[in-house]
Amino acid sequence: MTRSDTPASDARITAVDGSEIRPLRADARRNRDRVLEAARTSFGAEGSDVSLDEIARRAGVGAGTVYRHFPTKEALFEAVVFDRMEELVEEACALSDDPDPGRAFSSFVERLAREGARKRDLVEALAHDGIHLQLGESPIVRALTDVLAELLCRAQRAGAVRSDISVDDVMAVLTGAAYAICHSRADDERTRRLLAVMFDGLRADRIAAAV
Amino acid sequence: MTRSDTPASDARITAVDGSEIRPLRADARRNRDRVLEAARTSFGAEGSDVSLDEIARRAGVGAGTVYRHFPTKEALFEAVVFDRMEELVEEACALSDDPDPGRAFSSFVERLAREGARKRDLVEALAHDGIHLQLGESPIVRALTDVLAELLCRAQRAGAVRSDISVDDVMAVLTGAAYAICHSRADDERTRRLLAVMFDGLRADRIAAAV
DNA sequence: CACTATACGGAACGCACGCCCCGTTTGCTG
DNA sequence: CAGCAAACGGGGCGTGCGTTCCGTATAGTG
Numbered sequence: 139m140t141r142s143d144t145p146a147s148d149a150r151i152t153a154v155d156g157s158e159i160r161p162l163r164a165d166a167r168r169n170r171d172r173v174l175e176a177a178r179t180s181f182g183a184e185g186s187d188v189s190l191d192e193i194a195r196r197a198g199v200g201a202g203t204v205y206r207h208f209p210t211k212e213a214l215f216e217a218v219v220f221d222r223m224e225e226l227v228e229e230a231c232a233l234s235d236d237p238d239p240g241r242a243f244s245s246f247v248e249r250l251a252r253e254g255a256r257k258r259d260l261v262e263a264l265a266h267d268g269i270h271l272q273l274g275e276s277p278i279v280r281a282l283t284d285v286l287a288e289l290l291c292r293a294q295r296a297g298a299v300r301s302d303i304s305v306d307d308v309m310a311v312l313t314g315a316a317y318a319i320c321h322s323r324a325d326d327e328r329t330r331r332l333l334a335v336m337f338d339g340l341r342a343d344r345i346a347a348a349v
Numbered sequence: 350m351t352r353s354d355t356p357a358s359d360a361r362i363t364a365v366d367g368s369e370i371r372p373l374r375a376d377a378r379r380n381r382d383r384v385l386e387a388a389r390t391s392f393g394a395e396g397s398d399v400s401l402d403e404i405a406r407r408a409g410v411g412a413g414t415v416y417r418h419f420p421t422k423e424a425l426f427e428a429v430v431f432d433r434m435e436e437l438v439e440e441a442c443a444l445s446d447d448p449d450p451g452r453a454f455s456s457f458v459e460r461l462a463r464e465g466a467r468k469r470d471l472v473e474a475l476a477h478d479g480i481h482l483q484l485g486e487s488p489i490v491r492a493l494t495d496v497l498a499e500l501l502c503r504a505q506r507a508g509a510v511r512s513d514i515s516v517d518d519v520m521a522v523l524t525g526a527a528y529a530i531c532h533s534r535a536d537d538e539r540t541r542r543l544l545a546v547m548f549d550g551l552r553a554d555r556i557a558a559a560v
Numbered sequence: 561c562a563c564t565a566t567a568c569g570g571a572a573c574g575c576a577c578g579c580c581c582c583g584t585t586t587g588c589t590g
Numbered sequence: 591c592a593g594c595a596a597a598c599g600g601g602g603c604g605t606g607c608g609t610t611c612c613g614t615a616t617a618g619t620g
Contacts, residue, residue, distance in 0.1 A: 163617055166567060189607055200569030202610080211608065265532035300546075306533065307542050314529025314543075321476035322521035331518050332525075335511075339550025374587055377597060400577060411599030413580080422578065 170207045172197040177218050185258035186215050186268040212269050219263040223278045226250060230285040240298025243289045247312060247340075248333060250286075254316025255329065261320065264313045283309065300342045311336060381418045383408040388429050396469035397426050397479040423480050430474040434489045437461060441496040451509025454500045458523060458551075459544060461497075465527025466540065472531065475524045494520065511553045522547060 162170065176197035180188040190211050194201045208214040229249060236242035254260045262268040263279075287305040294301050303311075315336045319329050373381065387408035391399040401422050405412045419425040440460060447453035465471045473479040474490075498516040505512050526547045530540050 163566060165617065169568080190609085191607075194569095201608090202569055202612095203567075205609065206567070265528065266534075267532055300549075303542055303546065307539060307546070310529040310533035310535065310539070310543055311546055313532065314525035314527075316525075317476065317528045318521040318525025321478055321524065322517065323477075324521065328518060328521070331514055332521055335514065335518070335522055335547075335550035337550070338511075338552070339546035339548070341549070374596060376587065380598080401579085402577075405599090412578090413582095413599055414597075416579065417597070 166207075169197070169199050169203050173199060173204050173207060173214070174217065174221075177214050178221070181215060181218050181259035182257040185262055190214075215259065215269050219259050220276070220278050222253070222257060222260055223263075223282050226253065227278070227281045227285055230282075230289065234285070234288060239289070239292035239296040243293035243299060244337065246286070246289055247308070247337075251312050251315045251319070251333060251336070252329075254312065255319035255324070258320060261313060261316045264309060265317070294342070297342050299340055303340070308340070311340070377418075380408070380410050380414050384410060384415050384418060384425070385428065385432075388425050389432070392426060392429050392470035393468040396473055401425075426470060426480050430470050431487070431489050433464070433468060433471055434474075434493050437464065438489070438492045438496055441493075441500060445496070445499060450500070450503035450507040454504035454510060455548065457497070457500055458519070458548075462523050462526045462530070462544060462547070463540075465523065466530035466535075469531060472524060472527045475520060476528070505553070508553050510551055514551070519551070522551070 173193065176193050180193050180196060190204060191201055193214075194204050197204070204214065208217060226249070230246050233242040233246055236245075254264065283305055286308060290299060290305055290308055293299040315332060318324075319332055322328065324332065384404065387404050391404050391407060401415060402412055404425075405415050408415070415425065419428060437460070441457050444453040444457055447456075465475065494516055497519060501510060501514075501516055501519055504510040526543060529535075530543055533539065535543065
């Protein structure tokens with residue numbers, strides 16, 4: 139959804155640019171939500187290469203209806219990704235005042251990695267893979283990066299995370315971890331081990347000499 | 350190439366099943382090599398979603414010629430990947446009798462990660478992403494896994510690598526690292542840092558409590 | 561209830577891609 | 591050099607997918 143926190147929360151819609159738009163008709167809103175939900179499921183499970191007809195079918199809607207709400211497949215994909223990122227940013231903000239910076243960082247990193255491991259669209263978006271997001275440097279990505287940077291910086295100052303890496307490095311590590319988990323048919327145990335390797339690699343103590 | 354170490358090393362060809370086939374005509378062999386070379390470049394740079402016509406064009410050859418040598422696009426992709434893996438297995442075997450098991454393991458893992466970071470087909474193959482390889486459990490993949498297992502086991506016994514992970518875990522980590530590197534526009538410095546994080550995570554000392 | 565703007569669905573279009581076919585060319589052999 | 595099997599190339603076919611269009615249905619309004 140372009141705006142509005144929960145589906146069908148309000149009849150009024152705010153476009154991306156902030157301008158007010160006439161409220162949608164009831165059936166239109168319902169269909170829009172269905173499409174978005176189907177898209178979340180489909181893109182999450184299979185990534186951006188699910189066909190739009192398939193999404194329309196799963197939403198119980200004609201293809202034309204999808205295009206009335208989202209000008210392009212890419213726009214629909216972006217909407218899904220943005221929603222997910224928005225949720226993540228909120229969660230990260232909630233962790234911002236955790237008294238233990240190391241724990242706050244770890245919690246969020248694990249959350250993001252696990253989310254990415256089950257939502258292929260997220261990995262694609264973070265890795266600039268598959269559909270190319272126009273707004274690769276959009277406000278949401280920016281917000282996510284910023285809040286992660288905040289958590290990282292605090293964790294580094296607290297001596298919980300190695301000091302030689304940047305936010306972008308962490309994002310790359312996260313992306314790789316999520317990709318590895320969801321593409322290696324990882325069960326819970328393997329997922330746990332892969333995350334453990336990642337976390338040990340991110341820790342501050344014993345920075346290894348480069349090989 | 351289905352067999353034969355260097356392009357145009359011999360006029361005789363051995364098919365996948367080991368049966369002898371009449372030697373190729375000179376122009377056929379030359380074109381076959383050109384196609385394979387173009388495919389290596391294309392698949393390496395862009396992954397499996399380069400069009401076959403594009404590969405044919407880069408090879409200076411008609412599409413029909415490609416299909417005379419490789420029955421399907423997938424077969425061509427497999428041929429490229431198999432070649433790469435064969436090279437890697439050879440390198441790994443050469444490291445097998447290194448007196449320092451930890452170093453041998455590290456060298457190969459770094460080699461594999463860096464190779465994957467520059468050859469998208471490899472990452473796709475290892476991650477079962479993109480084109481689905483029929484021979485996902487082919488001899489070459491098996492060989493690569495086995496030789497890596499050997500290196501890993503020795504490194505673990507020597508106390509250089511954490512003992513709680515399996516070959517499949519290491520393959521997953523490698524895949525993720527390669528993916529992260531090639532999809533984050535990583536320069537040399539970032540690549541070095543990402544590899545450092547991976548290696549630190551793989552080390553034996555200080556296995557962190559799971560988060 | 562009638563009327564209209566709004567929204568719907570799915571047939572249709574254009575395009576790109578994997579793959580095949582066949583008239584033509586070319587390397588090999590006697 | 592002649593003859594033929596082998597190989598070539600690129601036009602063409604079928605399919606799937608993103609996108610558009612338009613005749614039909616319906617929610618909102620007075």
